[in-house]
Amino acid sequence: MSLTDRTKPTDVALNTDLYELTMAQGFWESGLVDTQACFNVFFRENPFGGGYAVACGTGQIADLVENFTFDDEAITYLASLQAPGGGDMFKQGFLDYLSDFRMDVDIWAVPEGDVVFPREPLVRVEGSAIACQLLETALLNLVNFQTLVATKTARVVQAAEGHMVSDFGLRRAQGPDGGLAVARASYVGGAASTSNCLAGRIYGIPVFGTHAHSWVMAFPSEIEAFRAFAKSSPKNCVLLVDTYDVRRGLANAIKVAKEMEAAGERLAAVRIDSGDLAKLSKLARGMFDDAGLPYVKISVSNDLDEYTIQSLFAQGAPIDSFGVGTKLATCDPQPSLGGVYKLSATRAAGAVEWSPVIKLSEMAYKRTIPGVQHVLRFRDEAGCPAGDMIVDDSVAVGGTTTIVDVLDPETTYDVSGHDSSELLRQMVEGGRGTEAGRPSLEASKQRCRDALMHLDPAVRRFLNPQIYPVGMEEGLAKLRVDLAREERLHSGRRQEA
């Protein structure tokens, strides 16, 4: 765990797969130090079988890049590595190069909180091939998981229909960082709060909590435990009523709520953490209403996700807030986004023009999109996204309002009459973070709320969501076909000596 392992910000440079460093050494030795490259981070399928993803982690790229230096400790470590076949893994000249290395890249990315779709660039990196390669793993490590969690949370929040969702996932996360990433991304994705105090301190996210069964068990009787908690946290009192029998637990909570009223306080809520939450929440609502305590809210937890929450509301459960832990922190049932980082163009040192690059595959759906890509998002009169067009300006035919589908070029989408705006923002310029690269978490959260509000409900639904139109500008679509044909014809030649 990095908390106890005394890591420091510049350790991001070693937060990488070894092959990035051996490749960097190879570029350095092959005299390709100044060759420029353009890489994109993208994913091929929306997570959870849904119709969208929520970009997250991109607001931390600027920090990552600015801290990306190989300090003495890193160089000493790399110098110590032996190749399996004997001898030093890294040459002294290359280590000297790394000592002076600066992550001098330009980066554009989808702002945190905005919706993003398969195959369009979530992040675009331009820089030396070495720099681009060295950044790969740390970048994927940063945006893959946070985008996944923000998306999962958006789905849970959508199911919660405006009721509060709180992140309770720390104990099931991958160490302290995993917990911080879950809290941060779930806040962007719509959670109102987190139980994670360190995330509260670092990110300013509101923290929320109740008490555990062990609290009740530590007292001779449940009501003594409730009274003690009410006395200790009168302005923040949520009582857990299922340590023993829920009905009697509710009766005790009502008794304490009345005592609190008499003392000028109010019981905020009760929490139910086991059993049939639909039935028990109705029982609780009825008992509180009958007792003249309509203001006492009902909070539930216990292995929740978007589907259980949807089911609870379908059963008419009068629930006011949800604590969502394990399935949020682990993004169950899809614990990885599958975002990849692919080369899309190269440029010789000193050249102005980029050469687009394509990667074929046995599987057509894995064929990459070439070029230096940006994305135009078209919106209808109501401001709702109507389609995303991936554009490479160097081959754009100009003024087109046709989007060509990536998987099926015979399918096109007409976006004429719609205004468009750039989806990607420049986050890093010449190795330094831009203002757009340092969004406030509140701004990202607001952006997510707006983006989801404007997204077609048919795209947002869980079951068989409509596929949001994403495709290429006509010039880029033609380039891709041409390059694929050329590559197929010439790949044999590229494989000849």
Place this chain on the structure above:
Amino acid sequence: MSLTDRTKPTDVALNTDLYELTMAQGFWESGLVDTQACFNVFFRENPFGGGYAVACGTGQIADLVENFTFDDEAITYLASLQAPGGGDMFKQGFLDYLSDFRMDVDIWAVPEGDVVFPREPLVRVEGSAIACQLLETALLNLVNFQTLVATKTARVVQAAEGHMVSDFGLRRAQGPDGGLAVARASYVGGAASTSNCLAGRIYGIPVFGTHAHSWVMAFPSEIEAFRAFAKSSPKNCVLLVDTYDVRRGLANAIKVAKEMEAAGERLAAVRIDSGDLAKLSKLARGMFDDAGLPYVKISVSNDLDEYTIQSLFAQGAPIDSFGVGTKLATCDPQPSLGGVYKLSATRAAGAVEWSPVIKLSEMAYKRTIPGVQHVLRFRDEAGCPAGDMIVDDSVAVGGTTTIVDVLDPETTYDVSGHDSSELLRQMVEGGRGTEAGRPSLEASKQRCRDALMHLDPAVRRFLNPQIYPVGMEEGLAKLRVDLAREERLHSGRRQEA
């Protein structure tokens, strides 16, 4: 991410759910500061439908405890928190108490690398109720995920039948910490190496890597890329042959291998990252053997797990090593262990005797085991584990060789004639780590190898594994029945005012 967020070791104290702190305040206010408690970490089901789990993360508990202090930054943060109903969430007197707080606990745990089974304590904590409560989340955050990853890796390594497995999962982990935890726990669980350089530096784990498709695409032809890599990494040369056509890629690798031979070097291996790995690995083996290059190894990657590896060998794939990424780092398809932390005994301030505590549940399988528990592991003549007996010395009937099943008290296991030894080791004494609490990673790895070697193959198999006998000593079994009966009779009373 903690790397860029400048966290420090003492931040472990805030790496917790808010409710641990509000409960701690409650204990403090209720005059229960010196009440002692005994908590156990345990899980209820083996992960992945398997027959065992591998303990991990317990070797870092000592560090966690020793760093557990509320520094000025933590206190300032907690002092800033407002209760939802208004006013400070924490009282000044309690914050003063936290400022002086020391995590003065005693902790026993299953040593890293040893096998552990459902319901027996993976960790036992004794200390003030406040201390035990404050430790809960950070402890679960530490051992839940690492135990899961070590177990997943043990399964993957078992499927790999002695062939090398390397952790490639960093890009899909939950931030830098997730990546570090994956590398550390997978090394304990049997992985030979990791791609994660920061894990290499911090833990001394061997690092391993090849090159990416982008390396090949950055050169005019594949063979130029291969030659450049061979020149740059002659003692560490693994060529990725599937950027274009695998058969031609293999032909180019053979050409470069011959050139390396002429220069007195050896191509170590090729890697195949797509396509039918069974078919392609056979093709590669045949081509290298025919070319007089039997020493060139075949490495594969691409969404591997224990089942795909088993299937590859069932098809006779001549594979020498495996890079396992996404499904290791995310523990797909079960991304959380579900380890819980439950109160099992309390003791009034100054008292000597512990009072055992039980928690009933609507679901019988959730009923806890009471008492201050330790575990005797019985072994047969060959040193193979034959059964684990959970014992509370204060109620033990003495000399028994009968283990009473936890879920079905009518089922017993006879371990007469077997020697036994203590499973749990003391890791923390009076808030300070013991020697056993700071195992070397190599020792933990060795312990895991030994433990798995001695484990019954029937327990280790993936499909319908035999259930390893775990249960209670007869005296504890009787206590549990008595306490459950009493609790059922009296829980009504515990719920009366």
